[in-house]
Amino acid sequence: MAVRAVVIEADGGSRGNPGPAGYGAVVRDPETGEVLAERSEAIGTATNNVAEYRGLIAGLEAAAELGAAEVEARMDSKLVVEQMCGRWQIKHPGLRPLAAQAAGLVSRFAAVRFTWVPRERNRHADALANAAMDAAASGAAPAAAVAEAREATVVRATGTDPATTPASWEPRPTEEATRLILVRHGETERTVQKRYSGRGDVPLTGRGRAQARATAARVAALAPSVAAVVSSPLSRCTATAEAVAAQVGNPPVRTDDDLIECDFGVWEGHTFAEVREGWAAELDAWLASTRVAPPRGESFVTVAERTGRAVDRLRSAYPGETVVVVSHVSPIKLVLRDALAAGDAFLHRLYLDTAGISVLDLYPDGGVAVRSVNDTSHLADV
Secondary structure (H helix, E strand, C coil): CCCCEEEEEEEEEECCCCEEEEEEEEEECCCCCCEEEEEEEEEEEECHHHHHHHHHHHHHHHHHHCCCCEEEEEECCHHHHHHHCCCCCCCCCCCHHHHHHHHHHHCCCCEEEEEECCHHHCHHHHHHHHHHHHHHHHCCCHHHHHHHHHHHHHHHHHCCCHHHCCCCCCCCCCCCCEEEEEEECCCEHHHHCCECCCCCCCCECHHHHHHHHHHHHHHHHHCCCCCEEEECCCHHHHHHHHHHHHHCCCCCEEECHHHCCCCCHHHCCCEHHHHHHHCHHHHHHHHHCCCCCCCCCCCHHHHHHHHHHHHHHHHHHCCCCEEEEEECHHHHHHHHHHHCCCCCCHHHHCCCCCCCEEEEEECCCCCEEEEEEEECHHHCCC
16 A cells, blocks of 8 residues: 655665675654565675665665655765755765665655654664674675564664674774864853843853963864864854964854854843743743743754754865864754754753863764863863
8 A cells, every 4th residue: 555655764884884785774654653664785895875875775765665755764874865955965976876866766756855863763774784784794695684683673672682782883984074173152241140141142251251262272272273263143152263263373253143042032131040930831841842942032943953054064164174163052062962862851961161162073974973072171270
C-alpha cells in the first residue's frame, strides 16, 4: 500500500576513510515511528562521504518503492545535507555522480526536506551502517549485517550490553577543520544585576572592558592566525570583538544579525524573580519547552535556527581556518548544545561566564569536536 509521507534515516561510513565501507537506511512512518523498510549494504572500500550518499540513495529508493509522495531525509552528515540543499558546493568529483543520482530520485517525490540530526538521533541507521562496515571488513554477507544491526539497535535502546556498541571515538579525516573560538561578551550592568538582557544595547562596564582585553590576549595565544572576527551587532559584543581584533592582526570586525541575543520580549531588563512574580505561567512554559517564546519575544528554537545558519556560513566561508565569534549566552549555548548532540536540558545546566571562551572544530565531513567550554583562566586577575 502506498504511503503519503515517510521519514528516511540514513547513514554511512568507513573503517579508515577510505576503508571497508557500508551504509544503512531506515524508512519510517512519521506518525507512529513504525519501520516500513530497511536497507544495508557493505560496499567494499570507500570514503565516509561516498557511503553516506549511498545510504541516502538507498533510503530514497526504498521510499519510492513504498509510493511515498513526501519525504523528510534525516542524516547526521552535515556535508550531504548541505550539498543536497544546494548550500555547499560539491567539490570532490567522486561525490558528484552520487549527488546527481540522489537528486534524480528527489525529483520523483512531490516534496523532499533534508534535516541534519545529531548522531545520537540517528542510531538505527548508524547501527545498520556500522554492521555493514563490519561485514565489508570481514567478508560477511550483507543480510547478516542487517540482522546484527537490528540487534545492535535494540541493545543501544535498552542499554543491556554496552560492550557491543561501536566505539564513540573515530579518527577524524585528514582535512583541516574550521575552528570557531566562541567568546561571550564582557560584563554589563545587566549581567551584574542578573537581569534578562536580550536586544537592549547595553554597553560594557569598566570591568567588562578589562575582561575584553584579557580575552583578546587569551585568544591571541590560542590562535596565532585568525581569518575573521565576527560579532553580534550589539555594542557589548562589538566592543569585545574590536579588542580581540586588535590583538590578532586587526582583521575587520564583521557583524552578523543571526548572532544577536534571544529577544526576551517583555521580560527584557527584569530579574528572574520579577519574571516569576509577573509571568509565572509563561515562565514555566518557557522553561519547559524551547518552542515557547517569552511574551512578545523569541523562542530558543528560532534562535537555534539562525545561529545554525551563521555557523554554516562560517564553515563554508572559512574552510580550514580559525574564526573568532563574539556573541551572547543564548546563541553560544545553542551552538554548543548542537555540537555536543545534547538535549534541551543542557541549556539550563550549562553556565557561561562573561568573557568566557569555548572552542570547537567543524570538519568538512560534518564532524564536530568540542575542544573547550567556558574557559575563564584569563580572567583570574580581572
